[in-house]
Amino acid sequence: MTDNSPTAAAAHRPSLDAAAHVRRRYAAERRFKAIGLGAIFLALGFLAILLWTIVSNGLSAFMQTYIRVDVRFDAESVAGEDYQGAIKSALYARFPAVESRGERRELAALLSSGADTALRRMLTADPSLVGTTKPVWLVASDDVDMAIKGHISRQPGASGNRLTDRQLGWLGELEAAGTVEKRFNTILLSSGDSREPELAGLWGAVVGSVFSLVITLIVSFPLGVATAVYLEEFAPKNRWTALIEVNINNLAAVPSVVFGLLGLAIFLNFLGMPRSAPLVGGLVLALICLPTIIIAGRAALKAVPPSIREAALGLGASRLQVVNDHVLPLAMPGIMTGTILGMAHALGETAPLLMIGMVAFIVDIPASPLDPSAVLPVQVYLWADSPERAFVERTSAAIMALLLFLGAMNLAAILLRKKFERRW
Amino acid sequence: MQLLVLSLVLLALTALGYRLGRGRALAVIDCHPRHLHSLPSYHGYWVAMWCGLPALLVLAGWLMFEPSLLRALVMSALPAELAGLPDERLALVYNEVRNVARYGHSASSAAVADAARHYASLRQTIFAAAALAALSLAIAGLVYARSRIHRQLRTRNRVESAIRVFLIAASLVAIFTTIGIVLSLLFESLRFFQSVSVSEFLFGTSWSPQMAIRSDQVGSSGAFGAVPLFTGTLLIAGIALLVAVPLGLLSAVYMAEYAAPRFRAVVKPLLEILAGIPTVVYGFFAALTVAPFIRDAGTALGLTVASESALAAGLVMGIMIIPFVSSLADDVITAVPHSLREGSYGLGATKSETITLVVLPAALPGIVGGVLLAASRAIGETMIVVMAAGLAANLTANPLEAVTTVTTQIVTLLVGDQEFDSPKTLAAFALGLVLFTITLALNMVALSIVNRYREKYD
Known part of the structure; x- marks a missing residue:
């Protein structure tokens, strides 16, 4: 358009405004989209920070500081089972200048109070050691461990009251002599709980968790599948069935701590079952994950097309035979996926187990579901509550173990679904 | 441990019941399945059911009532100096007795040691009685059901209705869980509201639930x-x-x-x-x-x-x-x-x-x-x-x-x-x-x- 008349310019102006308006609207559009994307990345950022915090805190727990001393297995202390004495004299021999009692106590505190078990194990394995002097790597105390790993300061006078300047000096001397070493922390993976961080392990909690989950599976899988089959295949559509359905949906949303109260009132106080036992924990967890299994089971049964039922019925199978021989096998992958997810949920559940006394301090590895025991998430809670600095990294390590188990279970569920999922 | 052995024996008996029932059904019809009302395997399941279910019920009853029965029996046999103690002390004594008897802890007094021996022997007796009842019921059920098998027996219908009962019972568990939650919360809450009024609980603005160990202590009411x-x-x-x-x-x-x-x-x-x-x-x-x-x-x-x-x-x-x-x-x-x-x-x-x-x-x-x-x-x-x-x-x-x-x-x-x-x-x-x-x-x-x-x- 080459027309320059004023009327034409006036006619143009609104369209220029409209273009600006459209630009503004498109900018708003882009802003809106960016905000949505930002929300997602913010949420994922939280996830990343959470995982990074746990891993960066927990990795160092898989190493533990050991100190080498030349221990003399003299016949006296072996006969009197006084391995602590043997360790102490070895330390005094290493630092002959240390003489006063207070200093000697500080020196002995470099090593863990449980370091003697290593000596006992060596002697039971090889009784001919009596009378010889051997270099032995012994577990260092948690404060020494923290200092070596750099979690508490090694500047003289700066480390508060955890390690004295003298202790730091001896530690430096030992390090210069190459007798301090970080090794893979087998104690963490193989022993039960302890008040001493350097002796505390996860194995008791892992065994307790396995016992609980086995009980949960034994109780909730048959009950859940039976309920799902009944509601989906047999139940008449009446008020009772509706009541059961509403009930299951509501149970799925009841806070888990309320299930703990139920377990405390009924299983412990009314039925007199033992406190802190994986048996009771497993029963409570079974009630918690029952709705999950039922809901997943019903979805899986619903996905089996009616034509399969009709074909089997047409060939003369009874309704139970139809379900048992045809519908259930086809629905089983879906039911299993739901069950694994329910189990994963049960594995991470903590609050209801606190109610039934699973917070007790338990050193022994449980041998049966009736023995008092901890479970992994409760162990995390207990360690998180402990004041020692060394428990921070061990808590994070316990969380890593817990997340590893959870990840494995979820992966199994995903693979199961991928492999067996069928669409009709 | 004993319970595990007993369960395994019962499981074996049930499996045997299945084989015997199936074999019996095949024998009755000279291996012509068409003459039988139900498939032979249903006869097997039916006999197994008769064998396993009553024994299972006995075991469940034993698991449920053993602790309270034991407690009542041991308490009634306690010597006077222990039996006269107030209730909460008595509970501690009973705990000790149980720990001595079951986990081999050392007893604090001769009376406790006696009670622990009594506890252990009672526990053995009760278990033996339960085991005997379960085993004899299982064998009796097996023999009875096997002898009943004949050509026209509708075992499929019976087995299926039993399974249906199980399905219904399973779906009632959800209802019972809810009832259990409501009842246990309600009962304990009612006991709480006997000492603290509902309006004070719901509308009171101060929360410090310290209860004194002795009632005459300072600040005894929370x-x-x-x-x-x-x-x-x-x-x-x-x-x-x-x-x-x-x-x-x-x-x-x-x-x-x-x-x-x-x-x-x-x-x-x-x-x-x-x-x-x-x-x-x-x-x-x-x-x-x-x-x-x-x-x-x-x-x-x-x-x-x-x-x-x-x-x-x-x-x-x-x-x-x-x-x-x-x-x-x-x-x-x-x-x-x-x-x-x-x-x-x-x-x-x-x-x-x-x-x-x-x-x-x-x-x-x-x-x-x-x-x-x-x-x-x-x-x-x-x-x-x-x-x-x-x-x-x-x-x-x-x-x-x-x-x-x-x-x-x-x-x-x-x-x-x-x-x-x-x-x-x-x-x-x-x-x-x-x-x-x-x-x-x-x-x-x-x-x-x-x-x-x-x-x-x-």
């Missing part, structure tokens, strides 16, 4: 006004919703309306991880990282922040419930019919205008339902607040101060050994009742809103 707990719970849940609702809703909108399928396939499971992480992990994260961070940030700004501030717990709880909000909102947004969107595009609206002016208002009821579900989740959440919120019951709306919540108090009141009858422990059940009622009501309302909304567009 205060059980739960209002500070309710406000604390609402404060933390409110902060959590302030975090979770915008983030969850915006990410759901992006996922449902903008995201490419491949982006969605990667990001959605990643977001779901947030819901799969155990709450105890969030609690540790809140206490170790978030709370100190907020305190330091507050100090830098010149604010005084409690080290267990409501803000830290609420923030972390909000992160936890983002996936609940986003997946529910995602569902309702995708359920909005495409015709609505297309109508809006046809009038020249941009995508964001369509979303904010058409899709979201249409999806609003469902979103509200989802938010209510998330709120019920936040109110019932326990571990985060136990680990990151305070224990002091402050009546405040300041998110920088420490508050305590209903669930925190339930846990602190019940963890550790205390006598079970004091108002202190019973208060936990009253709090549990309140929690159960509120979450149930929220869920009912939320589900009915969501369902009604779904019907509207189906």
Whole structure:
């Protein structure tokens, strides 16, 4: 358009405004989209920070500081089972200048109070050691461990009251002599709980968790599948069935701590079952994950097309035979996926187990579901509550173990679904 | 151990019953299955049922009643000097007797050692009686059922009706669980309300559940006004919703309306991880990282922040419930019919205008339902607040101060050994009742809103 008349310019102006308006609207559009994307990345950022915090805190727990001393297995202390004495004299021999009692106590505190078990194990394995002097790597105390790993300061006078300047000096001397070493922390993976961080392990909690989950599976899988089959295949559509359905949906949303109260009132106080036992924990967890299994089971049964039922019925199978021989096998992958997810949920559940006394301090590895025991998430809670600095990294390590188990279970569920999922 | 052996023997007997029943059925008809009413295997199942079920019932009864029966018998045989003790001491004595008898602890007195021996012998006798009853019932059932097998016996119908009874019983477990929850909460709460009035509990503003060990001690009566707990719970849940609702809703909108399928396939499971992480992990994260961070940030700004501030717990709880909000909102947004969107595009609206002016208002009821579900989740959440919120019951709306919540108090009141009858422990059940009622009501309302909304567009 080459027309320059004023009327034409006036006619143009609104369209220029409209273009600006459209630009503004498109900018708003882009802003809106960016905000949505930002929300997602913010949420994922939280996830990343959470995982990074746990891993960066927990990795160092898989190493533990050991100190080498030349221990003399003299016949006296072996006969009197006084391995602590043997360790102490070895330390005094290493630092002959240390003489006063207070200093000697500080020196002995470099090593863990449980370091003697290593000596006992060596002697039971090889009784001919009596009378010889051997270099032995012994577990260092948690404060020494923290200092070596750099979690508490090694500047003289700066480390508060955890390690004295003298202790730091001896530690430096030992390090210069190459007798301090970080090794893979087998104690963490193989022993039960302890008040001493350097002796505390996860194995008791892992065994307790396995016992609980086995009980949960034994109780909730048959009950859940039976309920799902009944509601989906047999139940008449009446008020009772509706009541059961509403009930299951509501149970799925009841806070888990309320299930703990139920377990405390009924299983412990009314039925007199033992406190802190994986048996009771497993029963409570079974009630918690029952709705999950039922809901997943019903979805899986619903996905089996009616034509399969009709074909089997047409060939003369009874309704139970139809379900048992045809519908259930086809629905089983879906039911299993739901069950694994329910189990994963049960594995991470903590609050209801606190109610039934699973917070007790338990050193022994449980041998049966009736023995008092901890479970992994409760162990995390207990360690998180402990004041020692060394428990921070061990808590994070316990969380890593817990997340590893959870990840494995979820992966199994995903693979199961991928492999067996069928669409009709 | 003994129980394991007995169960294995019974299991073997049941398996034997199956084989015998099946063999018997085949023998009756000279291996012409057509002459039989039911398949031979059903005859086997039928005999196995007769063999296993009565024995199972006996075993279950033994498991249920052995502890109380043992206790009654041992208590009645206690010597006078022990039997005269007050009830709570008596319970301790009984515990000791049990530990001596079962785990070989050393007894503190001769009377206890005697009682422990008595306990052990009684326990053996009761077990032997139960085992004998179970085994003889199993064998009798096996013999009886096998002798009944004949050509016309409708074993399939019988086995199937037994299985159907089992199916119905299994689906009643859910009902019984609810009844169990309601009854146990109600009974213990009623006992609590005998010592503390309902109005004081619901409307009192001071909470300090210290009960004295002796009644003449100073400050022996605790205060059980739960209002500070309710406000604390609402404060933390409110902060959590302030975090979770915008983030969850915006990410759901992006996922449902903008995201490419491949982006969605990667990001959605990643977001779901947030819901799969155990709450105890969030609690540790809140206490170790978030709370100190907020305190330091507050100090830098010149604010005084409690080290267990409501803000830290609420923030972390909000992160936890983002996936609940986003997946529910995602569902309702995708359920909005495409015709609505297309109508809006046809009038020249941009995508964001369509979303904010058409899709979201249409999806609003469902979103509200989802938010209510998330709120019920936040109110019932326990571990985060136990680990990151305070224990002091402050009546405040300041998110920088420490508050305590209903669930925190339930846990602190019940963890550790205390006598079970004091108002202190019973208060936990009253709090549990309140929690159960509120979450149930929220869920009912939320589900009915969501369902009604779904019907509207189906």
